[in-house]
Amino acid sequence: MSEPAVQMQAPANGLHLIKKDYEGAQSTLCKGCGHDAITASIVTAAYEASVDPKRVLKLSGIGCSAKTTNYFMNQSFGFNGIHGRMAAMATGTGLANHTLIPIGVSGDGDTASIGLGNFAHMVRRNLRITYIIENNGVYGLTKGQFSAMADRGSRLRKGGANPWEAMDIISLSLLMGATFLARSFSGDRKQLTPLIEAAFNHKGTAVLDVLSPCVTFNDHEGSTKSLKHIRANRDALHDIDFIPDFDQVDVDYDEGKEIRVRMHEAGMITLHKIKDHDPRDRGRAIQLLEEARGNNTFLTGLIYIDENMPDFAEVEQLPEIPLAFLGEEELRPSRQDLDQINASLML
Amino acid sequence: MSDPAINDINICIATENGSGSASANNILFKSIFKMGIPCSAKNLFPSNIQGLPTWYQVRASGRGYLGRKDVIDVMVIFNETTAHEDVDKVRPGGLVIYDDSKPLPRELIRDSLKYLGVPAWNLVKDNVKVTQLRAKQRNIVYVGAIAQLFGIPLDILKDVLADTFGDKPAVIDSNYLCIQLGYDHMESSGATQELGRLVAVPEGNKDTIMTEGNTAAALGAIFGGVTVVAWYPITPSSSLVEEIIARIGKFRTDNNDKHRFAIVQAEDELASVSMVIGAGFCGARAMTSTSGPGLSLMQEGIGLAYFTEVPSVFFIVQRGGPSTGLPTRTQQADITLMHQGSHGDTRHLVLIPHDNPSVFELSWKAFDYAERFQCPVFVMMDLDLGMNMGISAPLAYPDQPFDRGKVLSREQLEAQGGTFKRYLDIDGDGIPQRTIPGTDHPAAAYFARGSGHDVDASYTEDNQVYKALLDRLRKKYETARDFVPRPLIANGAGNGDGVISFGSSYTPTCEALDRLREEARPLDHLLLRALPVNGEVQQFLADHERIFLVEQNRDGQMAQILRDDFPRYAARIHPVLIYDGLPVTAGEIVNLIKGGN
Numbered sequence: 001m002s003e004p005a006v007q008m009q010a011p012a013n014g015l016h017l018i019k020k021d022y023e024g025a026q027s028t029l030c031k032g033c034g035h036d037a038i039t040a041s042i043v044t045a046a047y048e049a050s051v052d053p054k055r056v057l058k059l060s061g062i063g064c065s066a067k068t069t070n071y072f073m074n075q076s077f078g079f080n081g082i083h084g085r086m087a088a089m090a091t092g093t094g095l096a097n098h099t100l101i102p103i104g105v106s107g108d109g110d111t112a113s114i115g116l117g118n119f120a121h122m123v124r125r126n127l128r129i130t131y132i133i134e135n136n137g138v139y140g141l142t143k144g145q146f147s148a149m150a151d152r153g154s155r156l157r158k159g160g161a162n163p164w165e166a167m168d169i170i171s172l173s174l175l176m177g178a179t180f181l182a183r184s185f186s187g188d189r190k191q192l193t194p195l196i197e198a199a200f201n202h203k204g205t206a207v208l209d210v211l212s213p214c215v216t217f218n219d220h221e222g223s224t225k226s227l228k229h230i231r232a233n234r235d236a237l238h239d240i241d242f243i244p245d246f247d248q249v250d251v252d253y254d255e256g257k258e259i260r261v262r263m264h265e266a267g268m269i270t271l272h273k274i275k276d277h278d279p280r281d282r283g284r285a286i287q288l289l290e291e292a293r294g295n296n297t298f299l300t301g302l303i304y305i306d307e308n309m310p311d312f313a314e315v316e317q318l319p320e321i322p323l324a325f326l327g328e329e330e331l332r333p334s335r336q337d338l339d340q341i342n343a344s345l346m347l
Numbered sequence: 348m349s350d351p352a353i354n355d356i357n358i359c360i361a362t363e364n365g366s367g368s369a370s371a372n373n374i375l376f377k378s379i380f381k382m383g384i385p386c387s388a389k390n391l392f393p394s395n396i397q398g399l400p401t402w403y404q405v406r407a408s409g410r411g412y413l414g415r416k417d418v419i420d421v422m423v424i425f426n427e428t429t430a431h432e433d434v435d436k437v438r439p440g441g442l443v444i445y446d447d448s449k450p451l452p453r454e455l456i457r458d459s460l461k462y463l464g465v466p467a468w469n470l471v472k473d474n475v476k477v478t479q480l481r482a483k484q485r486n487i488v489y490v491g492a493i494a495q496l497f498g499i500p501l502d503i504l505k506d507v508l509a510d511t512f513g514d515k516p517a518v519i520d521s522n523y524l525c526i527q528l529g530y531d532h533m534e535s536s537g538a539t540q541e542l543g544r545l546v547a548v549p550e551g552n553k554d555t556i557m558t559e560g561n562t563a564a565a566l567g568a569i570f571g572g573v574t575v576v577a578w579y580p581i582t583p584s585s586s587l588v589e590e591i592i593a594r595i596g597k598f599r600t601d602n603n604d605k606h607r608f609a610i611v612q613a614e615d616e617l618a619s620v621s622m623v624i625g626a627g628f629c630g631a632r633a634m635t636s637t638s639g640p641g642l643s644l645m646q647e648g649i650g651l652a653y654f655t656e657v658p659s660v661f662f663i664v665q666r667g668g669p670s671t672g673l674p675t676r677t678q679q680a681d682i683t684l685m686h687q688g689s690h691g692d693t694r695h696l697v698l699i700p701h702d703n704p705s706v707f708e709l710s711w712k713a714f715d716y717a718e719r720f721q722c723p724v725f726v727m728m729d730l731d732l733g734m735n736m737g738i739s740a741p742l743a744y745p746d747q748p749f750d751r752g753k754v755l756s757r758e759q760l761e762a763q764g765g766t767f768k769r770y771l772d773i774d775g776d777g778i779p780q781r782t783i784p785g786t787d788h789p790a791a792a793y794f795a796r797g798s799g800h801d802v803d804a805s806y807t808e809d810n811q812v813y814k815a816l817l818d819r820l821r822k823k824y825e826t827a828r829d830f831v832p833r834p835l836i837a838n839g840a841g842n843g844d845g846v847i848s849f850g851s852s853y854t855p856t857c858e859a860l861d862r863l864r865e866e867a868r869p870l871d872h873l874l875l876r877a878l879p880v881n882g883e884v885q886q887f888l889a890d891h892e893r894i895f896l897v898e899q900n901r902d903g904q905m906a907q908i909l910r911d912d913f914p915r916y917a918a919r920i921h922p923v924l925i926y927d928g929l930p931v932t933a934g935e936i937v938n939l940i941k942g943g944n
């Protein structure tokens with residue numbers, strides 16, 4: 001009847017926040033939508049990695065996927081902009097304040113169809129961002145048309161097969177110089193959550209192509225992005241753990257079975273090999289992606305990582321204090337400066 | 348024959364682009380400037396890098412008229428391809444200067460014109476060492492010829508060369524040699540002309556600067572505190588950002604080589620507008636610069652900035668449209684696209700400078716307006732204003748500190764009890780409060796969206812809430828009316844007819860009105876400096892039976908805006924439309940006003 005006097009204490013993370021502090025508004029997506037499962041993994045990852053919600057910036061374009069930034073981390077700033085332009089908008093936020101932690105959520109249409117150009121250039125610039133593509137192979141929000149990431153031969157619920165080759169955003173990004181590339185599946189929280197945690201701590205663009213079934217428009221027989229098809233054709237590279245506190249890691253490990261990658265910001269990712277692949281090996285990553293394409297399987301896990309490339313803010317030589325917080329003192333040249341300029345324009 | 352006119356001459360030089368004429372023309376212009384004579388230059392150039400015709404008009408005007416002159420007094424025909432048409436552009440009694448290394452084709456001879464030859468190519472070939480430069484130095488010879496004919500002292504030319512090529516003595520010497528060759532040739536051939544004389548004005552052009560509008564805008568942006576610039580190259584706006592790039596580092600580089608600015612050449616204008624919005628949302632003073640085609644691509648972003656209320660500054664240097672149009676010609680035909688940019692009901696703030704000091708002033712102020720009103724702000728320029736050399740008073744140091752508008756700091760949030768509603772109009776002026784990501788306060792965050800939203804920024808499709816939002820945005824725009832730059836009433840408020848001009852039309856309009864006054868037709872003159880317009884414009888419309896509105900487009904875009912604002916006076920507004928892509932002349936305005944009686 002009445003509320004219990006003392007509630008069970010929920011466990012707090014390093015910032016003394018409980019998991020609930022990372023939740024957002026009630027989702028309005030279809031029941032069972034893969035996107036909601038990804039939202040849950042984002043919440044867990046942010047909580048477990050002790051990400052400060054006040055420093056997080058949630059960014060998205062337009063689509064069912066783009067709506068999801070509203071469904072996690074209520075205490076964070078968010079900007080749900082226009083279709084296909086989130087990557088460019090994120091680039092602007094990164095210039096104004098490179099100390100924030102941007103999380104971009106996009107769709108396969110938003111990224112690979114309308115937004116491919118801007119996405120490509122964000123990757124090229126190595127903007128620091130966790131960029132999640134909720135890949136259902138269709139335009140959910142406009143009711144089921146093919147996107148550029150739909151597989152060749154995949155069938156629409158009511159309609160024909162897709163005649164075009166799928167845009168493999170991971171292969172493409174790799175060729176454009178991406179520094180963090182992962183593929184996962186909305187239903188595999190055990191794999192997805194540590195990947196997101198690692199992405200938060202990556203210095204540069206972390207692209208996560210997450211297969212995320214659209215239960216309403218693309219979950220039927222003949223679709224290659226149906227829950228059943230994805231489950232049957234996943235091919236994991238490794239089992240993954242993310243360890244937020246590096247100091248607690250024991251030093252000895254078996255290099256034959258395990259790969260450890262120390263993240264730039266904090267923490268470490270541990271990969272327990274299933275396939276023989278070191279994600280720092282670009283050539284091998286390309287080879288594996290090609291093989292997966294030939295076999296029509298979905299290669300999942302951390303496919304490629306490079307923690308040494310300078311990120312956008314570094315290349316732009318941005319100062320410690322974000323540009324957004326500089327004032328007149330730091331920005332407006334003096335009266336003498338203008339006098340000098342005027343004099344130089346006289347003869 | 349009438350006496351030669353003193354300091355009233357328009358010299359047109361017809362050459363090919365990429366032929367070295369640009370630097371010769373520049374030297375001629377600067378020399379006249381240095382003599383203390385008011386002068387202007389209009390560069391009519393093709394959309395091409397090398398080999399197409401280009402014209403450069405230098406006007407000296409003792410009376411200070413700096414618009415393009417209606418008639419050409421002197422034509423230098425150094426481009427065979429266009430020589431035919433070029434001679435026909437010279438006024439009767441005018442002078443043609445040609446390269447008589449080859450005989451002048453008979454077809455170019457008109458009875459009404461005088462011809463003087465200078466064997467420029469032969470002189471260069473016989474006297475100047477072979478260098479990479481030599482092929483281009485033929486053009487410097489006409490500068491010498493003109494100097495001798497019209498009275499530009501050689502020592503002034505020498506000073507200008509030193510000023511231009513300061514660190515390259517060899518270049519100075521060989522150019523000076525070419526000038527001397529042209530000069531001596533004219534002198535020894537006994538050539539004369541009775542058109543005009545250039546006479547130095549003591550103390551003339553003292554405290555006068557010489558620059559291009561794009562440079563003034565770049566400086567305005569720097570002094571306005573711009574930190575993020577995202578752009579995509581396009582004529583005639585590229586040189587604006589290139590000037591920022593060239594100049595900003597000096598003021599904004601820290602000891603440890605960190606930059607208090609970021610300039611990104613984006614992949615397209617969809618990206619540049621989005622970057623500006625992202626940066627503006629995060630609290631940076633952000634801008635882009637483009638012309639018509641880029642502005643077209645930016646429309647969706649402009650709507651987003653308007654609806655989410657993100658400060659953002661757009662420098663629009665207009666060129667001839669539609670489509671690719673005339674990329675290197677001037678026009679004011681993107682007014683509607685700025686003022687009502689994007690789909691849906693929108694109205695934007697547009698600042699309209701008319702000379703270099705006002706370009707500077709409105710450029711730094713644009714960042715204050717953008718933050719005060721939390722919206723896109725357009726600085727409306729055009730090729731004539733942006734890319735042609737103009738002379739003016741010096742740029743004036745900003746007389747106001749930064750206005751960041753209603754940005755709440757952590758302390759202010761705390762002081763108001765930790766409550767904050769992003770889109771609530773608490774002051775009744777239509778302008779809500781704003782917070783910036785990274786503000787360390789639990790109440791600071793909000794979720795901006797281009798979709799329907801309530802005062803908390805939450806999604807809603809509620810019809811009443813949606814309508815209230817549209818109405819508040821309109822109210823904010825109405826508030827701006829009394830804050831944006833007021834018009835300048837150039838002539839007293841007499842009765843009878845009035846004229847309204849704006850932007851690059853202002854200068855030739857002043858000249859036109861002087862002429863009409865001399866013909867006993869005085870007209871009042873109002874210079875429009877911003878949209879939305881305020882009560883003073885309304886008063887001007889009320890005070891005059893007929894108002895001629897000078898604008899550089901076919902459809903009378905500004906007239907439509909004023910008629911929309913003041914339907915009562917709609918019939919009073921008579922557009923004076925000049926839209927052939929060339930800088931406006933006073934004569935065109937006079938004729939059109941007279942044509943409309």
Ligand SMILES: Cc1ncc(C[n+]2csc(CCOP(=O)(O)OP(=O)(O)O)c2C)c(N)n1
Pocket residue numbers: 062063064065066083106107108109110111134136138139140141142147
């Ligand atoms: C400029 C523009 N064109 C078209 C649309 C319509 N539209 C909205 S969402 C969408 C596709 C979304 O697909 P995706 O990015 O894959 O997201 P999903 O809904 O599948 O998560 C389209 C075409 C739009 N909002 N804006």
Ligand code: SF4
Pocket residue numbers: 029030032033034035064065136140141213214215216217
């Ligand atoms: S339409 Fe598809 S993508 Fe959109 S919410 Fe429903 S299931 Fe998810």
Ligand SMILES: [Mg+2]
Pocket residue numbers: 063107108109134135136137138139140147
């Ligand atoms: Mg999709």
